[in-house]
Amino acid sequence: MAVKTLTIDGRLVSAMEGQTVLEAAQEAGIHIPTLCHLDGVSDLGACRMCLVELGNSPKLQPACVLKVAEGMEVRTNSDRLRKYRKMIVELLLSERNHVCSVCVSNGHCELQDMAVELGVDHSRFDYIYPVERVDITHQRFGVDHNRCILCGRCVRVCDEVEGAHTWDMAGRGAKSFVITDMNQPWGDSTSCTSCGKCVQACPTGAIFQKGATVGEMQKDRTRLEFIVTAREKKQWIG
Amino acid sequence: MSFSAIDSALPSSVMGGDSRYKLLETAIKRHQSQSDALIEVLHAAQEIFGYLDTDLLVHISKNLKLPLSKVYGVATFYHFFSVSPRGAHTCVICMGTACYTKGARKLSAAAEKISGLKVGETASDGSLSLMTARCIGACGIAPAIVMDGKVVGGQSEEMVTEQLKGWIEDGF
Ligand code: SF4
Ligand code: SF4
Ligand code: FES
Ligand code: FES
Numbered sequence: 001m002a003v004k005t006l007t008i009d010g011r012l013v014s015a016m017e018g019q020t021v022l023e024a025a026q027e028a029g030i031h032i033p034t035l036c037h038l039d040g041v042s043d044l045g046a047c048r049m050c051l052v053e054l055g056n057s058p059k060l061q062p063a064c065v066l067k068v069a070e071g072m073e074v075r076t077n078s079d080r081l082r083k084y085r086k087m088i089v090e091l092l093l094s095e096r097n098h099v100c101s102v103c104v105s106n107g108h109c110e111l112q113d114m115a116v117e118l119g120v121d122h123s124r125f126d127y128i129y130p131v132e133r134v135d136i137t138h139q140r141f142g143v144d145h146n147r148c149i150l151c152g153r154c155v156r157v158c159d160e161v162e163g164a165h166t167w168d169m170a171g172r173g174a175k176s177f178v179i180t181d182m183n184q185p186w187g188d189s190t191s192c193t194s195c196g197k198c199v200q201a202c203p204t205g206a207i208f209q210k211g212a213t214v215g216e217m218q219k220d221r222t223r224l225e226f227i228v229t230a231r232e233k234k235q236w237i238g
Numbered sequence: 239m240s241f242s243a244i245d246s247a248l249p250s251s252v253m254g255g256d257s258r259y260k261l262l263e264t265a266i267k268r269h270q271s272q273s274d275a276l277i278e279v280l281h282a283a284q285e286i287f288g289y290l291d292t293d294l295l296v297h298i299s300k301n302l303k304l305p306l307s308k309v310y311g312v313a314t315f316y317h318f319f320s321v322s323p324r325g326a327h328t329c330v331i332c333m334g335t336a337c338y339t340k341g342a343r344k345l346s347a348a349a350e351k352i353s354g355l356k357v358g359e360t361a362s363d364g365s366l367s368l369m370t371a372r373c374i375g376a377c378g379i380a381p382a383i384v385m386d387g388k389v390v391g392g393q394s395e396e397m398v399t400e401q402l403k404g405w406i407e408d409g410f
Contacts, residue, residue, distance in 0.1 A: 159305070164305075165305035165307060165308060166305075166307060167307055168305065168307030168308050168310065168311035169311050170307075170310055170311050170314040170315075171314050171315070172314075179307050179311065181306040181307050181310070182292050182295060182296060182306050182307070182309075182310050183307075183310050183314075191305065191306065191307075
């Protein structure tokens with residue numbers, strides 16, 4: 001496969017044709033913030049956290065789905081991008097009820113980490129305070145829609161890695177929400193194998209292990225990497 | 239909502255020879271049970287049944303060999319599909335850009351006022367559903383609404399109120 005040479009933040013980087021700008025940046029040790037990206041599953045550009053600037057184009061592009069091209073000039077960290085990223089996190093925080101102090105994932109949450117990284121200390125948007133469901137009908141796991149950011153990682157990991165496709169996204173726009181099977185209680189789902197991959201994939205405290213109390217829910221992504229590497233490369237490491 | 243039917247391949251109404259399921263069968267066969275025909279099949283089901291209940295969606299996902307959640311997700315994404323029963327009368331107010339700028343908000347407020355419903359709701363006696371849609375392709379006659387499936391344009395608050403009042407006073 002052909003090698004492409006591009007510049008990221010002024011640095012010359014080479015990548016394989018077909019790789020994404022995010023992959024190329026990660027390999028070169030350049031950090032681009034992400035939320036809906038999860039190693040080992042497909043990308044869909046849902047969260048817009050990874051937006052980058054390209055050459056002279058006024059249009060921003062999501063690095064996780066943008067394929068590398070010869071001579072591409074990518075900027076990952078301009079004032080404009082930092083401003084937008086901050087705004088995205090504030091919008092996510094105001095959309096549902098992210099009360100970190102009583103969340104099972106407090107201290108181990110990717111959304112919280114992102115807010116810290118970007119210096120978000122409050123949201124300039126009005127909080128919506130929607131009334132959201134908490135489903136603890138599954139024997140081992142629970143889902144708290146108050147903490148869901150609709151990143152779709154649970155949907156993709158369950159479909160692409162476990163193969164059960166228990167989760168999907170229902171509704172549209174601001175009214176979207178994740179569902180198990182026919183929007184039925186998770187505990188009644190006939191497709192769920194209780195493998196726990198969605199628990200590990202979820203970036204926030206939305207999907208959790210039952211029994212975890214405030215701050216106790218630490219996700220272990222190495223479990224997913226282990227399975228994905230075994231599946232794809234037939235190598236069992238970790 | 240009951241989920242008892244989820245394990246059984248066919249809802250009991252199929253066993254009973256419900257002719258609507260036969261019609262649906264024909265639609266599914268026409269698409270050779272191809273999973274990428276989901277939208278077409280949902281379309282047919284919506285027309286035949288008027289709304290898509292859980293049993294029906296389970297039946298469709300089994301026939302097209304699709305995940306349950308995917309079928310439910312698609313059925314709730316498109317405005318055309320409804321997963322709960324619609325009222326005997328339906329009033330759909332277009333909230334597309336053209337209609338919006340021509341006062342669709344006022345129309346929906348008027349409809350809510352006379353019916354006592356909020357948009358998206360169906361009266362508890364099943365007599366009337368109030369809904370909104372994205373552009374319904376009638377921008378030329380904006381603001382447009384759909385009354386019982388019929389597109390009418392150039393609407394005013396008075397006209398909407400009048401029409402709904404007619405339905406309400408008719409005792410539906
Ligand atoms: S536990 Fe496994 S099978 Fe069940 S919903 Fe989560 S990822 Fe899917
Ligand atoms: S439940 Fe978690 S993984 Fe699934 S969409 Fe919500 S935040 Fe993302
Ligand atoms: S990580 Fe690229 S859009 Fe979410
Ligand atoms: S915006 Fe209402 S018909 Fe197009």
